[in-house]
Amino acid sequence: MLLRHLMKTTHKAGFVAIVGRPNVGKSTLLNALIGQKVAITSPKPQTTRHRISGIVTTPDYQLVFVDTPGMHQGKDLLNRTIDKVAVSSLKDVDIVLFVVDRKKTAAETHIMSYFDTLKIPVFLLINKIDTLASKHEIDELIVSYLGAYDFAGYYPISAKETTHLEQLKRDLIKLIPEGPQYFPTDMKSDQSDTMMMSELIREKILYLTEQEVPHAVAVQIESLADNPKEKTLDVGVVIIVERSSQKMILIGKQGEKIKAIGTAARKDINQYLNRKVHLTLWVKVKKDWRNRPQDLKTFGFGD
Ligand SMILES: Nc1nc2c(ncn2[C@@H]2O[C@H](COP(=O)(O)OP(=O)(O)OP(=O)(O)O)[C@@H](O)[C@H]2O)c(=O)[nH]1
Ligand SMILES: [Mg+2]
Structure with a gap:
């Protein structure tokens, strides 16, 4: 009886990085997962410049999503500095969400090269499925990534229409470790x-x-x-x-x-x-x- 009570009250906490090319919908996804606008979004690439955390808190768990600037090997010092922010976000998280919106090209392969040394699960998120005409198109997109990296899961989603996000959240909660609540209950973002x-x-x-x-x-x-x-x-x-x-x-x-x-x-x-x-x-x-x-x-x- 006591053991069951203890097991029921086990609290989980995890950090989840959201990475990918510019403009694939990372910040839109962050906002959808949090349920309110914590990061700005726009149709132009390189919208996000800083790492922004969004926080989901329930009595049983706390999920901290870390939105990052789109990785794109830019030339000026600002872009190189920004790229480092995204890469360094891969450290100190429990799970990575790699967001894509097209078939694999050299740009996606470059980003995946950062995953090689990671010892944590990486999910492949195929975003903007609302713009794809058929399931066949989604499958083709996924197939282009097969064998490129040993992803822990494949999720066709629409951040804009919040499609399949509940399933994604459920799977994340299963994988995150036991841990305390790091942030206050009412805190939705680390941005002042x-x-x-x-x-x-x-x-x-x-x-x-x-x-x-x-x-x-x-x-x-x-x-x-x-x-x-x-x-x-x-x-x-x-x-x-x-x-x-x-x-x-x-x-x-x-x-x-x-x-x-x-x-x-x-x-x-x-x-x-x-x-x-x-x-x-x-x-x-x-x-x-x-x-x-x-x-x-x-x-x-x-x-
Ligand atoms: N149709 C559709 N558009 C989307 C979806 N998710 C994001 N978008 C659009 O894609 C554009 C880029 O979205 P952002 O969330 O700013 O993309 P990002 O990956 O954060 O971009 P950077 O910060 O520049 O790296 C915006 O115009 C969004 O409205 C989606 O699921 N479907
Ligand atoms: Mg963004």
Whole structure:
């Protein structure tokens, strides 16, 4: 009787890394698994730049999902620094989810080479199955990965439509070890409110600008102040770009672009913080910041 009671109360805890090429849907998957938006997503590659954990807590277990930047062997220092973040996330986790959205190519093979030294289960997740026409297409995709790595499981999913995610979660819970609850029950993410604010602003820039501009941007929250008179949180934001031509694009004709970015970001931040915010956006040029180690450090990149 006592033994049964003890067995029933055994608590499990595990860390699960989400890795893959840019734009395959890793952050969309993270949000779907957590059940709320903890990471920004966009149709443009290289959306995620930092490791972000999302946390699922129940009385019986805690699953910590670690979203990572898409791995893609980029050339500039920022991208190389970001790639290292993804690779280092493979250490210190219990399970890896390798997300793909197409048949195996050299890019996927390169990522799989990092799995060779791992002694933990790696699941292959075939995402975006809502865009595939038939089961036959899904099978063909899986077949292209057979023999490339000894995956612990194959999961056709749709992060966008949350297809087959419950099955995936159930299997993860089976594999994670016994362990304590590492994070408080109500904590959904390890990202601070300030970080999330700057990410939401960057998300709007990803949606509202084109070509190299979104990737040349860093967003920094410079000041936060309660405004009791207006009952708002006043937020001063600096958007850093690499060239004055990018600054002009970001501001737009008669400031239209920056205004649209501010309006869209304000709406999301209001909702996220559940309070009214007032954003003041400044655009500054910092030449070639993506290749300057000191600037990267200042903007919080690296491990
Ligand atoms: N149709 C469909 N689209 C999806 C699915 N999952 C993600 N997407 C879309 O794919 C795009 C990229 O999604 P993200 O979640 O930002 O991708 P990511 O892998 O985190 O990208 P990086 O952070 O750049 O590495 C977005 O437009 C998503 O809406 C899916 O299951 N089906
Ligand atoms: Mg992402």
